[in-house]
Amino acid sequence: MDNENNTTMNGTDDRHESAATAPAAESAPAAQNAAPKLPIEKLSARQLLELDACTRCGECSNWCPAYDQDNREPLTPRGRATQFRDIIRRQYGAFSAESFLGKLLGKKQVSAQELSGFAKDLYACSTCMQCHFVCPVAIDTVELWERIRECIVDTGFGPLPTQQDLVLKTKNYDNPWGQPRSSRARWGKVAKKKKRINEVPKDISKDKADVLYFVGCTASYDTNVEEVGINTVNIFEAAGVDYGILGNKEKCCGSVLLRMGDAASFKRICTENIEQFNALGASTLVTSCAGCLKTIKEDYARHGKLNFEIKHTLEYVIDLIKAGRLKLTQPLNMKVTYHDPCHLGRHAGIFDAPRELLSLIPGIEFVEMERNRENSRCCGAGGGLKSGYPDMQNQISQKRVKDAVQTGATELVSGCPFCYQGLQIGIQAMDAPIKMRDITELVCMAMGLAPATHEDTEDAEE
Amino acid sequence: MGETTRMYLYFEATAALYTVTVIAVLLCIAGILTTLALWRQGKARSLHRTLNSAAVARSFITDVVFQAQILKISFVRWLMHFCIFIGFMGLLAQTSLMAFISHFSAPESFLAQSFFHGGGSRVLDVWGDVFGLTMLFGLAIAIIRRYVVRTRQLETIAKDTTSLVLLTAIGLSGFICEAFRLMDPQYADVAWYSFAGMTLSQLLQAAGIGAASYTAWVWSHAVISFIFIAFIPFSKAWHIFVSPIEIVLDASERA
Ligand code: HEM
Ligand code: SF4
Ligand code: SF4
Numbered sequence: 099m100d101n102e103n104n105t106t107m108n109g110t111d112d113r114h115e116s117a118a119t120a121p122a123a124e125s126a127p128a129a130q131n132a133a134p135k136l137p138i139e140k141l142s143a144r145q146l147l148e149l150d151a152c153t154r155c156g157e158c159s160n161w162c163p164a165y166d167q168d169n170r171e172p173l174t175p176r177g178r179a180t181q182f183r184d185i186i187r188r189q190y191g192a193f194s195a196e197s198f199l200g201k202l203l204g205k206k207q208v209s210a211q212e213l214s215g216f217a218k219d220l221y222a223c224s225t226c227m228q229c230h231f232v233c234p235v236a237i238d239t240v241e242l243w244e245r246i247r248e249c250i251v252d253t254g255f256g257p258l259p260t261q262q263d264l265v266l267k268t269k270n271y272d273n274p275w276g277q278p279r280s281s282r283a284r285w286g287k288v289a290k291k292k293k294r295i296n297e298v299p300k301d302i303s304k305d306k307a308d309v310l311y312f313v314g315c316t317a318s319y320d321t322n323v324e325e326v327g328i329n330t331v332n333i334f335e336a337a338g339v340d341y342g343i344l345g346n347k348e349k350c351c352g353s354v355l356l357r358m359g360d361a362a363s364f365k366r367i368c369t370e371n372i373e374q375f376n377a378l379g380a381s382t383l384v385t386s387c388a389g390c391l392k393t394i395k396e397d398y399a400r401h402g403k404l405n406f407e408i409k410h411t412l413e414y415v416i417d418l419i420k421a422g423r424l425k426l427t428q429p430l431n432m433k434v435t436y437h438d439p440c441h442l443g444r445h446a447g448i449f450d451a452p453r454e455l456l457s458l459i460p461g462i463e464f465v466e467m468e469r470n471r472e473n474s475r476c477c478g479a480g481g482g483l484k485s486g487y488p489d490m491q492n493q494i495s496q497k498r499v500k501d502a503v504q505t506g507a508t509e510l511v512s513g514c515p516f517c518y519q520g521l522q523i524g525i526q527a528m529d530a531p532i533k534m535r536d537i538t539e540l541v542c543m544a545m546g547l548a549p550a551t552h553e554d555t556e557d558a559e560e
Numbered sequence: 561m562g563e564t565t566r567m568y569l570y571f572e573a574t575a576a577l578y579t580v581t582v583i584a585v586l587l588c589i590a591g592i593l594t595t596l597a598l599w600r601q602g603k604a605r606s607l608h609r610t611l612n613s614a615a616v617a618r619s620f621i622t623d624v625v626f627q628a629q630i631l632k633i634s635f636v637r638w639l640m641h642f643c644i645f646i647g648f649m650g651l652l653a654q655t656s657l658m659a660f661i662s663h664f665s666a667p668e669s670f671l672a673q674s675f676f677h678g679g680g681s682r683v684l685d686v687w688g689d690v691f692g693l694t695m696l697f698g699l700a701i702a703i704i705r706r707y708v709v710r711t712r713q714l715e716t717i718a719k720d721t722t723s724l725v726l727l728t729a730i731g732l733s734g735f736i737c738e739a740f741r742l743m744d745p746q747y748a749d750v751a752w753y754s755f756a757g758m759t760l761s762q763l764l765q766a767a768g769i770g771a772a773s774y775t776a777w778v779w780s781h782a783v784i785s786f787i788f789i790a791f792i793p794f795s796k797a798w799h800i801f802v803s804p805i806e807i808v809l810d811a812s813e814r815a
Contacts, residue, residue, distance in 0.1 A: 143599040144606035144809060150595070151806040153799045154720060156713030157633060171715050180717070190601060192594040234629045235803040236810035245604065400608060 133213040135189050136249040140361070145245055148237045149183040152176060158229035158239075163476045163494045164222045164483065172219040175229040175239050181216055182246055210255075217255040220247060222490065225357050225481030226440040231472045240445075243481075247359025257358045261482045264354055269363050272349040273315040283345035285317075285324045286331070295331045302342025302378055309334070309341035309414075310380040310406070312394070314387035315350050316515035322522070323515040325549070326386050329538035330411055332547050337423040341384070347374070353393040353441075357481050365401060372402040379405075386411040386538060388439035388514035389480065392446045410442060412513050412537050413451045419458055426544035429461025434540070435507035436464070437498065437521065438474035439514035452513055452537060459544045465505040475501055479520025495524030503532050513537045577782065584786035591793030612815040619811030624804040640701035644727070647695025648800075651734075654688050685753035688738070693756050696731045699724060723796035726788045733781035739764055740774040 138146065158175040159165055171177040185208050188195045195207040220243065229239045250256035257265060267276035289295045302310055311334065317326040334341050352367035371394075375383060383406050385391050395408040409417075418424040436456060442448045449471045456464050469475045478484065478494030499521060502510045510525070510532045512518060522534050542549035622628045627645070631638040658675065665671045674680035702724055705711045714720075738757030741747065743765065751758045792798055 138601050139603040141602040142604040142606040143602040144806070145604070146599040146602045147802055148806055150798055151802040153803060154715070154717075154796070155637075156711075156715060159713050159715075174715075176715070187598070191598045232633075234623075234627070234633070235799075235806050236623070236629075237806060238810055238813070400605075 131210050133185075133189075133208045133210045133255075134253045136186060136213075137252050138186055138190060138249065140248045140252070141242075141245045145238075145242050146186075148242055149179050149186075151235050151237060152179045153235060154180070155234060157232045157234060161228045161232050161473070163224060163226060163228070163478055163497075164487075164490065166497070167490045167493050168222065170219070172216070173222050175233070175237070178220060178223075178243070178246075179237070185213070185216065213250075213253070213255050217250045218258065220250060221256060221258050221261065221358075221482055221486045223481055224440070224476050224478050224483040224491075224494070226476035227444040228440075228473070228476060231444055240481075244357060244359060247357075248361045249359075251359040251361075257360075257482060258486045260485045260488075261358055264482065264485050265358050265360050265363070268350050268352070268354050268367075269360075272367070273319060274350060274354045275315060275319045277319045279346055281346075282318050282348055283343065285313075285319075285321075285327055286343070286345075289324070289328050289331075294328050296335055299331055299341070299343040299345075301345045301347075302380065303344060303347055303374075305342060306379055307340045307342035308381050309339055310375065310378055310383045311341050311343050312351070312383050312385040312387075312390055313343055313348060314385055314390045314515065316519065317386060318348070320515070320519065323518050323536070326515050326518070326536045326538060329536065329542045329549055330384075330386055332542055333411075333415060333418075333424070333538060333545070336545055336547065337418045339418070339423075342380075344374070349374075351387075351390040351393045353389045353397075354482070356393065356397060364397075368398055368401050372398055372404060376403075376405045382407045382409055382414070384409050384411055384414045386513070386536070387516065388442035388446070389516055391448075392441035395446060410446075410448060410451070410513060412455050413448065415538075415541055416451060416455050416458070419455075424541075424545065426459050426541065428544050428546045430459060430540060430543050431461050432509050432540075433463045433465060433505075433507045434509045434511050435467050435502050435505045436470075436537075437467070437477065437502065437510060437512040437517060438471055439512055439517045440474070440476050440480055442513055443474055444472060452511075455537065455541070456511070459540055462540070465507050467501040467505055469501060477517050477520035477524070479516050479523075484520060491520065492523055492527055495520050496528050497524075499524035499528055499530050499532065503530050507532060509533050509535050509540075511535050511537050511540060580782065580786055584790045587790035588792050591790070595793050595798075607809065607813060609813055609815075612812040615811040615815035616808040619808050620804070623807045623811070636701065636705075640698050640705065643694045643698025644702065645698075647691045647693075647698055647731075648727070650687065650691025651695060651731075654684055654691065658684065682750060682753045685750065686755070688734075689754050689756040692731055692734055695727070696735075699728045699731065703728070719796050722791075726784060726791075726795075729784045730781065730788060733777060733784060735760055737774070737777045737781050740771040740777060743771040743774075 152175075154176050156174070156176055159177075162174055165173045172181060187193060188200070188205050188208050191197070193200045193203065193205060195201070195205040223243055225240045225243060227240045230237065233239065247256055263276075264274045268274045271277060272279055273282070283298075286295070286298045290298045299311065300307065311330060313327050313330075317323055333339075349367060349371055351371065352364045355361075355364040355367065383394065383404075385394070385408070388410070391408065391410050394404075398404060415424065419426065434456060436452055438444075438449060438452070442452075453464070456462055467474075475498045476494065477498050478491035483494075484491040499510070508531070510521060512521065512534075513536065515536070518534055518536055524530070525532060525534055539549040627638060627641060630641055661671050661675050671680075675684060706714050706716060706720065706724070735757055738754055739761035742751045742754060742758050742761040751761070788795075788797065792800075
């Protein structure tokens with residue numbers, strides 16, 4: 099097995115050991131042997147064309163957060179496209195290693211070792227989509243990486259061991275944290291007990307409501323970010339929103355599976371979710387998580403029809419304010435900067451709404467980081483990078499926190515529990531003089547409600 | 561120039577030259593077909609929306625023709641590429657026009673008369689030199705960025721070098737051919753329309769180099785050009801066709 103460039107993965111390479119996530123894992127070939135043929139039918143003709151469209155200009159390498167930490171060419175989108183193109187051309191077509199012409203030209207077979215190395219580098223990517231936005235030929239990079247990951251999963255070379263755990267748990271427990279389904283809605287009950295919310299959110303599957311609040315796995319299970327759910331509930335209550343949650347019946351949106359290349363499992367969970375959501379008869383699904391939003395709004399739409407609108411909490415809050423149902427009256431004398439979550443900004447195109455919402459909060463002095471909107475620097479948490487390469491994620495996060503600190507802001511605001519987690523890692527590592535806040539926290543404060551904050555949660559635990 | 565001799569641009573159309581052309585074009589087509597066959601193995605959906613022709617047209621103009629997206633990043637890179645792009649297209653148009661007229665219109669027709677002997681040929685003389693110089697200027701920037709300055713973002717593999725070397729060789733050998741051709745007294749009256757070629761011609765003559773190797777240079781120029789053509793689908797030149805497709809498809813999908 100190739101352990102040479104395996105520096106950030108705890109030195110292990112037992113990729114094939116946790117079999118359940120990798121269909122071909124049991125029969126995965128020894129590294130020295132020829133690699134199995136990659137199922138390129140999983141890609142589209144356009145994606146195969148994209149491999150040829152790369153002009154190797156290297157603009158992507160100037161921006162890629164992973165390459166910024168680990169300066170190796172295979173980590174750049176250019177390197178990845180070049181290498182994958184070379185691999186499939188040695189496996190398929192008139193010049194493959196097995197063809198007459200290929201043999202004549204001395205083309206080498208793709209070895210399992212080579213594919214294994216490629217897979218490791220393929221997963222050193224947060225799917226942040228920065229490369230697409232700077233690519234002069236507009237290659238749809240992340241979509242391409244995800245389909246290539248699908249080929250890699252199919253042949254048993256991915257995901258990486260630490261990521262397999264995440265995938266396995268999502269499949270077995272419907273959440274990537276491996277928590278029991280029965281405790282998904284616990285946060286609401288605990289919050290009610292501690293008087294942090296007035297009522298436990300109602301079960302929308304039993305009692306119909308206009309709005310489905312899709313809490314998401316991170317806000318549901320991670321006590322460090324449970325204030326996202328609590329604040330959202332308090333905003334909804336104050337504005338008199340007719341809403342409900344799925345409680346223990348809520349399942350992961352499947353983002354983890356899709357980003358990691360387990361398309362079959364994603365399809366299953368996506369189909370089940372679409373069926374469950376559509377049956378509720380809600381007019382709007384609101385979520386506080388950028389990853390869930392991107393997945394449900396963009397990816398689900400490719401698998402089925404959704405009979406409701408999908409909004410991020412911050413978009414929905416703007417609607418409430420405009421309808422006069424919510425008033426932000428308490429000035430918050432704070433200097434605030436905003437981090438665009440990759441899956442909310444670049445992936446879903448929501449750049450203006452968070453800025454509009456912040457402008458509606460009185461007393462806030464808003465400052466942009468130098469890299470914002472389309473060029474917002476990724477926090478490194480997405481795409482399996484945090485689980486696959488935690489050290490790298492930590493470094494990437496610290497860079498983003500540095501961007502924020504440089505603005506002189508005291509609050510770093512975002513709209514995604516996963517970014518919250520990701521950036522918090524950087525803040526803690528640097529002991530940075532800036533406070534991480536979900537945007538709902540500021541809304542609560544401006545409404546004159548006591549916001550649930552990260553500290554509250556910590557206090558409550560003590 | 562005998563009126564009855566079929567010409568291949570400025571050169572006598574020999575069977576050998578035709579044969580090499582045909583082989584190069586066939587290899588290019590074969591390469592394109594194998595690539596298309598590979599693309600066709602991709603079975604997932606390529607487009608998730610119906611083609612948005614307004615977005616396609618808009619991005620074609622801004623990002624394919626004018627390449628505003630490169631200009632936004634760097635003027636030098638834009639200038640480099642725009643010169644290579646426009647220079648190459650200009651030369652291609654000129655060569656194609658002349659090849660077309662040589663082969664498809666009668667020698668005494670207006671087109672042939674004009675473009676081989678009359679006003680049309682003077683336009684082409686200037687045209688060829690302007691676009692040839694433009695392309696070489698762009699290539700010079702590319703070569704300096706890649707091999708002299710060694711811009712950090714560039715990582716060079718054989719494919720990058722081959723494309724630059726071939727294009728530069730096409731441009732330079734073209735000018736050398738022109739310079740030797742202009743040494744023939746029959747062009748004396750009109751030689752300065754080819755201002756760059758004529759300057760080179762005079763420099764060569766001053767250095768005591770005569771037109772003896774003209775045929776060899778024409779062959780070299782032709783062979784290098786044919787190698788470039790034959791390898792289009794396997795080389796970086798393939799992006800000339802493929803990158804625009806990706807640019808407009810993406811614009812349509814995101815419109
Ligand atoms: C028609 C649309 C075309 C598009 C969208 C396009 C796009 C690009 C892009 C984005 C680059 C990278 C530039 C950089 O590094 O800053 C590039 C490089 C290059 N293009 Fe094009 N191109 C096109 C046509 C052409 C044509 C007609 C030629 C002429 C042969 C050409 C020759 C080159 C060469 C030689 C390079 C490499 C420069 C280097 O690597 O140093 N391109 N192209
Ligand atoms: S998506 Fe982000 S991390 Fe992945 S290759 Fe592109 S820029 Fe790098
Ligand atoms: S920016 Fe796009 S064209 Fe340039 S090297 Fe990266 S992927 Fe290739």
